[in-house]
Amino acid sequence: MQSENGSDHRRVAGTIKWFDPQKGFGFILSEAGGPDILLHINVLRNYGQNSISDGTAIEVLVQQTRRGLQAVEVVAVHLPASPGETRMEELADISADEIAALPLQPARVKWFDKVRGFGFANIFGAEPDVFVHVDVLRRSGFAEVAPGEAIALRAIEGERGRMAVQVAPWEAALPDRG
Numbered sequence: 174m175q176s177e178n179g180s181d182h183r184r185v186a187g188t189i190k191w192f193d194p195q196k197g198f199g200f201i202l203s204e205a206g207g208p209d210i211l212l213h214i215n216v217l218r219n220y221g222q223n224s225i226s227d228g229t230a231i232e233v234l235v236q237q238t239r240r241g242l243q244a245v246e247v248v249a250v251h252l253p254a255s256p257g258e259t260r261m262e263e264l265a266d267i268s269a270d271e272i273a274a275l276p277l278q279p280a281r282v283k284w285f286d287k288v289r290g291f292g293f294a295n296i297f298g299a300e301p302d303v304f305v306h307v308d309v310l311r312r313s314g315f316a317e318v319a320p321g322e323a324i325a326l327r328a329i330e331g332e333r334g335r336m337a338v339q340v341a342p343w344e345a346a347l348p349d350r351g
Contacts, residue, residue, distance in 0.1 A: 182234040194224045210242040220247035221342025224316035275327035279346040304336040313340040
């Protein structure tokens, strides 16, 4: 792959320094050091996400431009190895292995209120709505979701109904086409 100045794209691992979906961009800190890498929202959308939370581990292909390093493709977003801290008591006793064993189902965001920190999604072909908390989004590498956005999620039956325990890009729920 060639960049605009004729050099090859290279793979870089790093973490999200910050990302603002309203501005449409953010920056990645490379594990190897060096200058920040621009991450445009269209590159993230091509991966299947509209947002990504600060501190999330990410692998991208980058190119050198006149303005500096720029991500041209998201290769992978790495979630924490453990479920992490959450204020939701219902998730406190669930291990990462138990979460990974749940089916990853395609869904669509019904609504999400950033101020209140929660919303609901509909799993395709299933009832009822699934509760989505901001802590689960952040733990899954998302900063936010928007109404109508296609996502994938793993859900459990909580005390007050279905609730998401992990969110992923919607493509993650598609069957492999081998």
